[in-house]
Amino acid sequence: MLTKKVLNVGFEAIVIEERRSVGIDELAHYPVFPEELVEFLRRAIPESRHDELVWSVALTARKPSTPEGDTHGA
Amino acid sequence: MALDAARLREEISKVYREVAGDPKKGYHFHTGPDYAAERLGYSRAVLAELPDAVTAAFAGVGNPLAAGAPRAGDTVVDIGAGSGMDTFLAAAAVGPTGKVIAVDMTDVMFERGCDNVALTGLRQIEYHKGWAEALPVTDTSVDLVISNGVINLSPDKDRVFRESFRVLKPGGRLQIADIVVHRDIPSAAREDIAIWTA
Numbered sequence: 001m002l003t004k005k006v007l008n009v010g011f012e013a014i015v016i017e018e019r020r021s022v023g024i025d026e027l028a029h030y031p032v033f034p035e036e037l038v039e040f041l042r043r044a045i046p047e048s049r050h051d052e053l054v055w056s057v058a059l060t061a062r063k064p065s066t067p068e069g070d071t072h073g074a
Numbered sequence: 075m076a077l078d079a080a081r082l083r084e085e086i087s088k089v090y091r092e093v094a095g096d097p098k099k100g101y102h103f104h105t106g107p108d109y110a111a112e113r114l115g116y117s118r119a120v121l122a123e124l125p126d127a128v129t130a131a132f133a134g135v136g137n138p139l140a141a142g143a144p145r146a147g148d149t150v151v152d153i154g155a156g157s158g159m160d161t162f163l164a165a166a167a168v169g170p171t172g173k174v175i176a177v178d179m180t181d182v183m184f185e186r187g188c189d190n191v192a193l194t195g196l197r198q199i200e201y202h203k204g205w206a207e208a209l210p211v212t213d214t215s216v217d218l219v220i221s222n223g224v225i226n227l228s229p230d231k232d233r234v235f236r237e238s239f240r241v242l243k244p245g246g247r248l249q250i251a252d253i254v255v256h257r258d259i260p261s262a263a264r265e266d267i268a269i270w271t272a
Contacts, residue, residue, distance in 0.1 A: 017141045054255050058249070059252070065244045
């Protein structure tokens with residue numbers, strides 16, 4: 001979904017440089033997830049899925065160099 | 075039970091305000107240079123060159139500059155810069171002939187960032203209070219847009235990417251580190267966590 005969003009805007013050369021699966025226990029150590037949400041996820045998601053919940057990703061992309069490639073501008 | 079998105083967003087903002095005000099308080103999540111070096115692969119030696127005030131409140135989820143540092147003279151935008159660890163690393167790379175525009179929506183991180191700029195005297199850094207969805211940056215003026223663990227918090231992620239596209243020069247690069255949800259999470263749970271991670 002992330003890649004599609006970036007592509008739809010008009011970026012090219014989209015690369016996921018790093019993708020690592022993150023489970024609930026590790027998720028709790030990221031600041032963007034408050035404790036309340038983490039506890040909700042523990043309840044809402046089957047325990048068998050707790051070790052693979054989200055991806056930590058690094059994405060790179062490039063704005064087209066030529067005006068011809070720039071067809072999706074804001 | 076569905077989550078109250080507005081309340082949780084405020085909770086997240088509150089957490090970041092607390093981190094900015096007291097970065098060494100001890101949180102349930104990781105912060106600071108040791109976390110950045112041990113878990114995210116930042117160079118400990120490079121971080122040691124930055125003031126503690128810059129690195130202590132770091133709370134990113136990856137290293138957007140690992141894919142490539144900006145060049146000397148480049149203009150960089152850091153979306154959701156916080157206290158500015160990535161901002162200052164980018165500033166070192168672009169040098170005095172370049173510019174780093176740090177954008178953050180929270181008063182406390184904006185103020186802390188401005189204090190850090192004054193502390194270091196790095197004139198190539200400009201701090202702006204603003205939104206990721208409406209960057210205070212002119213069109214086609216930027217070589218590199220970076221962001222670290224911020225876009226997942228935006229209520230309009232498409233707009234953040236459109237803004238990034240708008241400000242970049244032709245050939246300019248986008249480098250982000252963030253959290254995204256697995257596709258096969260049960261739909262009931264996904265509807266809630268997608269608020270944060272889609």
